[in-house]
Amino acid sequence: MALRRTPPVARFVHPLRLAILGIVTAGLWPCRMLAQRVYRVTAMQAYQLELAGQMLEPHVPAEDAALLRESFAKGRPTPLWSALVQSFWWASLAFAVLFLLNYHGSGFAIGRLLFHPLRYANPYAQVYLACLAASYLLLIVQMNRQIVAMQQLALAINGVFDDQPHLPSPPLVYAGHSPLTLTLGVVLAWFGMLWALPMAIAWSAFRAFVRSNAYGFRVALAERLVGLTGAAPVVATRDLCPNPQCRHLIPETAAFCPRCGTPVQRGTA
Numbered sequence: 001m002a003l004r005r006t007p008p009v010a011r012f013v014h015p016l017r018l019a020i021l022g023i024v025t026a027g028l029w030p031c032r033m034l035a036q037r038v039y040r041v042t043a044m045q046a047y048q049l050e051l052a053g054q055m056l057e058p059h060v061p062a063e064d065a066a067l068l069r070e071s072f073a074k075g076r077p078t079p080l081w082s083a084l085v086q087s088f089w090w091a092s093l094a095f096a097v098l099f100l101l102n103y104h105g106s107g108f109a110i111g112r113l114l115f116h117p118l119r120y121a122n123p124y125a126q127v128y129l130a131c132l133a134a135s136y137l138l139l140i141v142q143m144n145r146q147i148v149a150m151q152q153l154a155l156a157i158n159g160v161f162d163d164q165p166h167l168p169s170p171p172l173v174y175a176g177h178s179p180l181t182l183t184l185g186v187v188l189a190w191f192g193m194l195w196a197l198p199m200a201i202a203w204s205a206f207r208a209f210v211r212s213n214a215y216g217f218r219v220a221l222a223e224r225l226v227g228l229t230g231a232a233p234v235v236a237t238r239d240l241c242p243n244p245q246c247r248h249l250i251p252e253t254a255a256f257c258p259r260c261g262t263p264v265q266r267g268t269a
Contacts, residue, residue: 002048003222009040010210015181026114027195031135034202035085038139039077042146046075052221059228064160071156075149085138092131099124116192136198143209144172150217170217176204
């Protein structure tokens with residue numbers, strides 16, 4: 001059931017709130033938030049994949065068990081990538097502070113940093129923006145590294161169980177598909193806040209990574225586990241969507257799933 005649920009550590013931010021946080025902190029705080037969420041989601045998914053591998057091992061020949069074990073372990077997040085993201089983020093913060101000190105921390109300088117970091121060709125502002133954009137883009141790389149591990153895992157499982165329907169390979173994530181987030185990013189960038197574009201792309205990609213790309217693979221893997229092990233998942237009808245392709249958490253008073261709109265049928269006492 002854990003594979004069929006959206007990871008609880010994947011907490012999304014409404015696009016309007018994201019835009020406000022970005023404007024107030026020049027794009028720095030949303031990047032920090034996203035870095036924490038990406039690490040927690042990838043770590044949780046890697047743990048769940050390894051548990052799934054342990055369930056599969058008794059149903060494969062001994063020579064294939066080691067291959068599957070190695071493939072399931074490839075999804076673990078690498079500390080190096082997290083360190084790179086943090087390094088670029090701290091560098092961006094440092095150059096933002098240097099920019100403000102260069103103008104003696106005046107309100108005019110803060111306005112320049114928040115709304116027009118590249119208008120006056122200040123080298124501190126340029127490096128700040130480059131480092132912040134790199135930090136956001138590296139987060140997308142982190143997501144895609146786990147998706148690549150899932151693709152390799154799908155190939156390994158399909159090779160071992162070649163007599164069964166192939167497990168679908170999840171696609172890579174790029175800009176995502178959150179229209180409001182991307183639109184706000186473009187609008188803010190149009191008005192000079194160029195940090196908003198990588199911010200919007202990275203957060204939109206994160207939403208697609210959690211709710212579509214990685215999630216589709218997780219559900220397919222759960223179905224394969226049920227078919228191979230014969231273990232029926234425990235269905236909690238009160239808090240999970242009845243749609244097997246969704247399984248989203250549902251509030252107690254909801255009549256429809258907030259994600260897919262499936263009607264919720266509740267038993268009567």
